[in-house]
Amino acid sequence: MGKLTDMQIKAWIKAGERFEGRGDGDGLWLRYRENDKTPVWRYRYKFAGKPRTMQIGTYAELSLAKAREAVKTLAARVALGHDVAGEKQESKAAALAKIEDEKNAITMLALANEYYERMILSRWKHPDIVRRRIDKDIGPHLGKMKVEDVKPRHVDDMLQAIVKRGAPSIANDTLRWTRRMFDYAIKRHMIEHNPASAFDVNDAGGKEEARDRWLTRDELAKLLAAMKEAKGFSRENDLSIRLLLLLCVRKMELCAARWEEFDFDDAVWRLPGERTKTGAPIDIPLPILAIEWLQELRQLSEPSSWVLPARKMQHRMLPHIHEGTIGTALGKLKPHMPGVPAFTVHDLRRTARTHLADLGIDPVVAERCLNHKIKGVEGIYNRHDYFNERCDALNKWAAMLGALDKGEAYNVTPITKAKKKRA
Structure with a gap:
């Protein structure tokens, strides 16, 4: 049989004539088996004295002319000592391995x-x-x-x-x-x-310097006013910031709080040890102002068991608001507080501690209001939690915040101690 022609190949396809191999010369062969959808081009050659065969494509992919060109290229590589069939198998194996690696790759x-x-x-x-x-x-x-x-x-x-x-x-x-x-x-x-x-x-960020930012009375008054005036600033965020200021708690202690922790009859928030930084539980006295804010939050959060339930598309793994929510909200107040230097949520605790000192609160009581451990020997032997003293301190602090919220002046004078004793 002489050289193949496109006319012959098309006639065989049309007639459905099947065959194992018909040669074109120079090692190029065409195969058309029963299970072949279209004829297949194969290249036969010898390498190291042994016969080798490789598939180079189908008739649908390579015309007769292109198949001849491919064979010439392959023959030239064989002449240079390349086992082209073996190289193809190795390349295919490597490609499959890469696909498998990509499939199992850990990002x-x-x-x-x-x-x-x-x-x-x-x-x-x-x-x-x-x-x-x-x-x-x-x-x-x-x-x-x-x-x-x-x-x-x-x-x-x-x-x-x-x-x-x-x-x-x-x-x-x-x-x-x-x-x-x-x-x-x-x-x-x-x-x-x-x-x-x-x-x-x-x-990275270099050595971290301790922050010393705190808000003055004037700045606190501007903050309380800005939360009321800022468009789109939710009441939940407003109340959250007020409670963080008044109760001196850490951000996540409030964000992850459940209603079951609050006893409004005894005016106390029983914060469990697994949610405190110190690992020890603490009873936080609740001034009347704090109870009013919490009761408003309860209406807003119903029927959730969380004081600040997750909002809309927040991270699904957290049932309560994300720890960054309040900080993000605080940033929206900047345009409404011209002249007030930037501050963060964590600066609110420093603000509370500074004003407690200004209000004449004993340093040990003020530190316990922030749930800081008492340092030194006294901290080892003194297990008193200063609940009543903290109650007085937070009532005094609440009176000051209430006055600033109304735009009134507040004089640092002692107030009547709360009669309510810890149950």
């Missing part, structure tokens, strides 16, 4: 989520702190990358982006958690080296 976001669920969620008092770093920083910057593909330069890019937005302390926190996540990955045989191990705080 940085998957690693972060696994670390959070296994090492943080059930072990830490405030897991949402880590959750926020994953959602806002680690996920957006590194989340889509495979864990083994993350290099030091990627970690550095993430840290510098955080620093550029003016959050050096967050850059430090993000570095700490990222480094721990990679250490966890090493233990789980996901990677062999930690790409964040060479970094320290000098590569």
Whole structure:
């Protein structure tokens, strides 16, 4: 049989004529078996004295002319000592392996989520702190990358982006958690080296200086007025900030509070130890003003068992508001407080502590209002919780906030001690 022609091939296809192989010369063969949808081009050659065959495509993919060109290229490679069929098999195996690797690859976001669920969620008092770093920083910057593909330069890019937005302390926190996540990955045989191990705080946000920002009486009055005037500033956020100021509690102690913790009859918030930074439970006296604000929040939160239930599309793993919600809301007040330097949610506790001192509250009582441990020998031997003294202190503080809220002057004078005693 001489050279093949396109007319012949098309006639065989039309007639449904099947065959094992018909040659065109130079090692090019055409096969058309019963289970072949279209004729298949094959290249036959010898390598190291042994016959070899490889498929180079179908007639639908390669015309007769293109098949001849392909064979010429393959023959030239064979002449140079290449086993083209073997190379094709190796290439195919490598491609399949790569697909399988991609399918089973662990992304940085998957690693972060696994670390959070296994090492943080059930072990830490405030897991949402880590959750926020994953959602806002680690996920957006590194989340889509495979864990083994993350290099030091990627970690550095993430840290510098955080620093550029003016959050050096967050850059430090993000570095700490990222480094721990990679250490966890090493233990789980996901990677062999930690790409964040060479970094320290000098590569992130630098040494953190203690903040000293607190709000003066005038600034507090402007804050209370701004929360009423700011368009779109929810009443829930307003009440949350007021309660944080008045009760001197930490942000997450309020964000994750349940209604079952509050006893309005005895005017006390029984904060359990598993939700305090110190690990010890504390009974927080509730001034009448705090009870009024809490009762308003209760109406707004019904039928939830949480004082501040999650809103709309917040993270599904948290049934209460995210720890960043109040801070974000606070930022919306800046245009309504011209001339007032920036401050954060954490500065509210410093503000409360400063004004408690200004109101003449004993330092030990003021420290216990913030649920700080008493330092030194006294802290070891003095187990008194100063409940009644804290009640007096918070009532005095509530009177001041109430006056500022109404735009009235408030003189630092002793008030009548609360008659209500701890049950």
